[in-house]
Amino acid sequence: MNTHFFGDTAVLLGRSLRHIARSPDTIITTTIMPIAFMLLFVYVFGGAINTGAASYVNYQLPGILLITIASGIAYTAFRLFVDMKSGIFERFQSMPIARSSVLWAHVLTSLVANLISLAVVVLVALLMGFRSGAGVPAWLAVTGILILFTLALTWVAVIAGLSAKSMDGATGFSYPLIFLPMLSSAFVPTASMPGPVRAFAEHQPVTYVVNAIRGLFAGQPVGSDIGIALVWCIGILIVAYAFAMRTYRRKVA
């Protein structure tokens, strides 16, 4: 049964990548909101925020990257939902293929699409003055964390795409995820927040991920932040994967 897993996944991945190549608007709309936030924060709010850091562009980029991912995975749910509704999902499931490759192709497509979006956002940040002294290992570490974060949220998107009853339901789940970085250390130091908000901000996963990426970009030791960030990402990944598979099994007998 699984002898064709890699071949089938590759064929289906090629199919969804073709979708992206033919509708580059999905990449553009994914990056528009994070870029707009970046412009707003850097050129409007940034001047009034005292972060203690030399460059606010550098300070806010990690949070913007996470917003990019949160907005990108909405399209993963969208593509999955369209496949479910159009009947092509059932066509694939009734064929002699490795069945799970249908889901994995969507997951890998999500990864590719998000990496392209992230590259676009980083390029815009460079134009806006973002600079990093990080070496190759630190950049690789940042890429690794972003991939892990994307995979974790992608499996959340798979749950939404599989179980949604409407298009709005399939994509709407991402809005809270997009705003989660606002309630973290991404744009404002948490020390400036009132008690309960600060307590939430300091203990939610985005803060650890943001601090780890910020430290890596700045070439500073990242200490325990990166460990906790990894634990959060892997934890979300495992739980979301388990729920996604449960939803999937309920959908296809």
Add this chain to the structure above:
Amino acid sequence: MTIQQQVQTIRVRGLEKSYDKLDVLRGVDFDVARGSIFALLGSNGAGKTTVVKILSTLLKADAGAASINGFDVATQASEVRETISLTGQFAAVDEMLSGWENLVLVARLRHLDDPDLIADELLARFSLTDAGARKVSTYSGGMRRRLDIAMSLIGNPPVIFLDEPTTGLDPQARIEVWQTVKDLAEGGTTVLLTTQYLDEAEQLADRIAILHKGRIIVNGTLAELKQLLPPARVEYVEKQPTLEDVFLALVGSGAKDSATGNHRISEERP
């Protein structure tokens, strides 16, 4: 090509399925002989699609058994999938790809040699060669359905399920689909089709079963079904052309397959 052959390709026994408290299937039994066309007739919500989904391994039955070419749909699902092809209720085509790419995609997923050649041949067979390079989102309903059926034929599966294949099609596209289905059965493919159109079952099927409230209430050939009613009386009725006759006569040339004799497109007016 009908029931003389006693080889039953599809066997369904005591199939039951309910969603929450709603009993959709309440003990469904039927057989389909190899190379025959079997129509499952029923109104909306009768459970036709549920039967098709169980037979195509997309849904598990609560009780009962079904087998295709001797393979149990529950325990030998992957063998069943090698044997069947499903054309669902809505044309399951990829809108963002061209017709040709859709066919190549399915040929690759069926692990066949030379997917490009298979795609070219099927485009030609279904009169889609000119549209082959175009995105499917630009296709008409009839073209989409033809492509959908073409995708189902890749790999020559011996059993094909067609779930309401002509719903939403115009009369000419319907006739084209009917001809395709007849050609398939003549080539030895076993066809199970569901429909809510009585004339479709009448035109195509070797056997017709009526599914009503989760049970098969009758199952037989058209002639057998007709005998269930009081014998025909002879009445003299003026033969008016149906609107379909008029439509097809006026649009004329598009109905390529009028050779089927299903529709007498008379030249003279009564």
